[in-house]
Amino acid sequence: MTTMQLAGIDFTSRPTKRKPVTVALGELQHGVVRLTRLDLHERFEALSQWLHTPGPWLAACDFPFGLPRELVQALGWPAEWRPLMQHYTSLSREEIRDTFAAFCDARPAGAKFAHRACDVPAGSSPSMKWVNPPVAYMMHAGVPLLLDAGVHLPGLHAGDPLRVAVEGYPGLLARELIARRSYKSDDKAKQTPDRLIARKDLVEALEQGRSRLGVRLRLSHAQRDALVADASGDALDAVLCLMQAAWASTQPGHGMPADADPLEGWVVTAVSTGPGARG
Structure with a gap:
């Protein structure tokens, strides 16, 4: 029987040599996730090439796969996922920013953004947010790559059942393990000893399997050192998504x-609180 390859993808809307898309690859056996390697993709073309590789594989991607229904209805955009994404990705980033900014400007303070049902249980940013972090742009860049590759997106889009992508969110698992301690920053001035210690604690918790996911991480000494040393947290975020992918691979409907x-x-591993739950 072919072992399913698992991947955690830490995404960026503008990959560069300094800030590439980071992909953690691994396998799950008997509740243990073995990290096989970390791939760095400086261009979307390289990531697309990987997405076209034959399955079976399952990837958890750190970018949103959908927009809030409330937002879509207010804008009069298509109410089915594939036509909605075709419309959304046909827009420029400037058009997205202006449209979303106008939507927010018309709403009261404290309720500027529309939310998906998964935002509260996942603790994730609204998928319409275009700054800090620009997840709306990440979706704009990432979803077309998945569609072009013919990947299966559970609950959203039927594709190749041997190549499956789910929406991951590393912050959800990180908070379970080290609460709200900050463990990363792209700003060198903020790459502090406290964040280094937090990364060490997070890696240790993953290796010990201290989460509700029921899986633990196996690393070499060199891999452990590399995850802790990466002050940007990109490698660690990819590994956190890898662990979410491992959980999803064992669940009905991929979680x-x-x-x-x-x-x-939906953000994989977030706990559903019932139909229509929103914050």
């Missing part, structure tokens, strides 16, 4: 809740 909104999507 997609039965009541997940087929327009909005």
Whole structure:
């Protein structure tokens, strides 16, 4: 029997040599995830090439797969996922920013953004957010790569059943293991000893399997040192997504809740609180 390859993808909307897309690859056996390697993709073409590789594989991607239904309805955009994504990705980033900014400007303070049902249980940023972090742009760049590769997106889009992508979010697992301690920064001035210690603690918790996911991480000494040394946290975020992919690979429907909104999507491993739950 072919072993399923697992991947955790730490995404960026503008990959460069300094800030590439980081892909953690591994395998799950008997509840243990063995990290096989970390790939760095400086261009989307390289990531696309990997997405076209034959399965079986399952990847957890750190970017949103859907927009809030409330937002879509207010804008009069298509109410089915594939036509919605075709419309959304046809827009420029400037058009997206202006449209979303106008939507937010018309709403009261404290409720500027529309949210997906998964945002509260996942603790994730609204998928319409275009700054800090620019997840709306990440979705704009990432979803076309998945569609072009013919990948299966559970609950959203039928594709190759041997190549599956789910929406991951490393912050969800990190908070379970080290609470709200900060463990990363792209700003060198903020790459502090406290964040270094937090990364060490996070790696140790992953190796000991201290999360509700029921899987633990196996690393070589060199891999452990590399994850701790990466002050940007990109490598560690990719590994956190890898662990979420491992969990999803063992779940019915790849971990997609039965009541997940087929327009909005869902962050894998977030606990559903029932139909229509929103914050």
